[in-house]
Amino acid sequence: MGRWEPDAPERLVLAALDLFTEQGYENTAVAQIAERAGLTKSTFFRHFRDKREVLFGGQEVLAEMLTSGIAGAPEQAGPLAAVEAALVAVSAGLTEERRAHGPQRLAVIAGNVELRERDALKMVGFSTAMAEALCRRGVPELEASVAAELGVLAFRRGYHRWLENGGDFAEVARRTLREVRAAVAGLEGGE
Amino acid sequence: MGRWEPDAPERLVLAALDLFTEQGYENTAVAQIAERAGLTKSTFFRHFRDKREVLFGGQEVLAEMLTSGIAGAPEQAGPLAAVEAALVAVSAGLTEERRAHGPQRLAVIAGNVELRERDALKMVGFSTAMAEALCRRGVPELEASVAAELGVLAFRRGYHRWLENGGDFAEVARRTLREVRAAVAGLEGGE
């Protein structure tokens, strides 16, 4: 399978990350990314659906982990316990290599609307994936949506913390989800 | 102000909606939309940031209504009561004319990833707008985010119901938010 210089996708990701950081996302052409990676525009689009996607690769895998995490939670677990299982399960996909470029990647995304847009879509994907998995466990549709939304919120916050402080993502995510649940309780209690 | 044939933006929206429905979003060129509206490509991009935006116009106004709804809620109101005020306030922006093309618009959006992506971004915008408005009321940041997220969920579901059944949006939204709160309670209680 691997011919020529191996790992074309990874080389493209790294080249893109550097160029986006150096000169900004919109000032960087796909051809330029490909050139720095020793490839061509054709090859770039063979590996990535579009220019944005070079920063969001492998998220389908994470969504898959979320759903299987929920599916694999104990029978008697409630929706939020299942969501916790999902967050724990996804930690297997958050590799140390992924953490290395995380902050740089987040900075680039934060600086561009198109990229924030793609990020929003990915988060919606996570949410519906979890909600559907919860429904398959017999959770009513609305409760599933609420639990999934809270799960995504915890995931986002946990992910940021994990990038800042490191450590085990499963641990961080568990703690973050607990805080979200506390906030929910405070919401209902405080009226 | 109005010269030539008036209401260029509205004509563009209607032309786009028809063409997207007839032949699909990706099979429709901007030049074609402009032509059907009796205008040119230049004018299209003068009124809309990009091709997607022709289906999402005026949402900044809605976000504005959400924030001012929250800001205008009674002092002693809790976060979720403020969110309810936001949803009630936004009903002023959901005109009957908007409802007329709602289903067609939703169908087009549902059929295209780029458009779902833009929709996701708009919802994130609503969420952060509400969360920031809640923070300005002194609500802790995490609770504000949770409440805003629940508010967006209620807004989406209420919007769909409103399109299907009509009636007063404020009424529908209030009922939907109540259901979301019940689901949240069921989530915490059932474990």
Place this chain on the structure above:
DNA sequence: AGAGTGATGGGACTAAGTCTCATCACTTAG
């Protein structure tokens, strides 16, 4: 009538994204 203003038309230009075909590195059967 003439200057000013704001919206439009037109056309050139860049870059994203698609498509097709040739080519090259490497594998495997004979």
Place this chain on the structure above:
DNA sequence: CTAAGTGATGAGACTTAGTCCCATCACTCT
């Protein structure tokens, strides 16, 4: 050891989104 096969890449044409600049036109006000 060679020749066919396979999969990834290169090359280039092509369409369209989106930007820019400038001329023009409709209408207003003096």
